[in-house]
Amino acid sequence: MSANALPHVVIVGGGFAGLWATRALARDRVRITLIDRRNHHLFQPLLYQVATAGLSAPDIAAPLRHILRRQRNVEVRLGEVTAIDADARTVALAGDDGADDSRIGYDYLLLASGATHAYFGNDAWAEHAPGLKSLDDALGIRRRVLMAFERAEAADDPAERAAWLDFAVVGGGPTGVELAGTLAEIARHTLKDEFRHIDPARARVRLIEAGPRVLASFPPELSDNARLKLERLGVEVVTGHAVETIDGDGYVLAGERVPARTVLWAAGVAASPLGALLDVPRDRAGRV
Ligand SMILES: Cc1cc2nc3c(=O)[nH]c(=O)nc-3n(C[C@H](O)[C@H](O)[C@H](O)COP(=O)(O)OP(=O)(O)OC[C@H]3O[C@@H](n4cnc5c(N)ncnc54)[C@H](O)[C@@H]3O)c2cc1C
Numbered sequence: 001m002s003a004n005a006l007p008h009v010v011i012v013g014g015g016f017a018g019l020w021a022t023r024a025l026a027r028d029r030v031r032i033t034l035i036d037r038r039n040h041h042l043f044q045p046l047l048y049q050v051a052t053a054g055l056s057a058p059d060i061a062a063p064l065r066h067i068l069r070r071q072r073n074v075e076v077r078l079g080e081v082t083a084i085d086a087d088a089r090t091v092a093l094a095g096d097d098g099a100d101d102s103r104i105g106y107d108y109l110l111l112a113s114g115a116t117h118a119y120f121g122n123d124a125w126a127e128h129a130p131g132l133k134s135l136d137d138a139l140g141i142r143r144r145v146l147m148a149f150e151r152a153e154a155a156d157d158p159a160e161r162a163a164w165l166d167f168a169v170v171g172g173g174p175t176g177v178e179l180a181g182t183l184a185e186i187a188r189h190t191l192k193d194e195f196r197h198i199d200p201a202r203a204r205v206r207l208i209e210a211g212p213r214v215l216a217s218f219p220p221e222l223s224d225n226a227r228l229k230l231e232r233l234g235v236e237v238v239t240g241h242a243v244e245t246i247d248g249d250g251y252v253l254a255g256e257r258v259p260a261r262t263v264l265w266a267a268g269v270a271a272s273p274l275g276a277l278l279d280v281p282r283d284r285a286g287r288v
Pocket residue numbers: 012013014015016017018035036037038040041042043044045046047048079080081082112113114115132133174175272274
């Protein structure tokens with residue numbers, strides 16, 4: 001049978017789901033096209049380490065082409081899927097200018113395009129409070145965090161300096177807990193003795209959770225334990241309050257404006273928008 005006569009499986013997304021599905025089909029008589037808008041597979045669980053300068057990007061990302069180089073039935077394609085025509089069985093890929101560039105036909109389509117940040121209708125907050133999903137996000141957060149200490153060191157005005165040393169993480173799930181804990185470790189330990197005009201250990205790291213406890217998806221005793229450990233690291237844990245607004249100067253919490261130059265978002269996820277292109281029921285978070 002020529003390769004073209006084999007069933008064509010198109011897999012969108014080279015994360016855990018898409019990559020493992022690709023591997024699971026290694027011995028099947030199919031031809032696979034794995035499409036991702038990024039050229040790499042990313043180990044998201046350690047993203048916070050890149051965001052806080054503990055690891056570098058190649059430690060947690062590897063090119064999809066390299067990972068799959070020996071799997072002969074797969075072709076990797078770099079591109080962003082922007083449309084799906086389920087009747088014609090094609091997906092459209094965007095070109096560099098964002099316009100539909102080419103269409104790829106399929107016999108079977110697997111959507112494994114992951115999740116994205118949700119700002120609960122406050123999309124304007126995204127600019128001031130970046131979330132952590134991709135390598136670009138992690139490198140952007142790393143830049144912000146390290147620059148905050150530099151700006152504090154250079155600031156003459158005490159209020160300005162305090163605002164640069166005020167860090168807030170919104171959302172007390174696993175990502176928020178990891179980020180806040182690591183920020184406190186950086187401030188208290190990693191940067192010790194490295195500055196002359198500021199004491200990084202005096203930085204305020206706040207973890208803000210709207211619900212009654214952090215790590216709400218875990219048993220309560222683990223939440224209590226996490227809170228205790230965070231507080232021992234110097235993190236101020238605030239529960240039961242949702243951030244009311246976020247802008248370039250800081251945020252408002254319980255009616256009080258807090259000048260803080262570094263606010264990070266770990267509060268919400270929504271399903272990849274690709275699910276909305278299918279004519280199928282979805283839940284409130286957009287999941288098929
Ligand atoms: C910071 C962080 C920490 C985490 N820690 C843990 C942990 O400790 N333990 C745990 O079990 N889980 C953890 N998770 C969750 C875990 O990483 C995810 O559940 C998992 O990555 C989901 O895999 P996926 O393949 O569904 O999606 P993803 O890994 O997100 O992969 C989706 C892929 O689709 C691609 N894509 C998206 N849209 C398009 C498009 N339109 N066109 C082309 N390509 C597209 C993306 O580039 C991406 O490569 C963490 C997640 C994050 C963000």
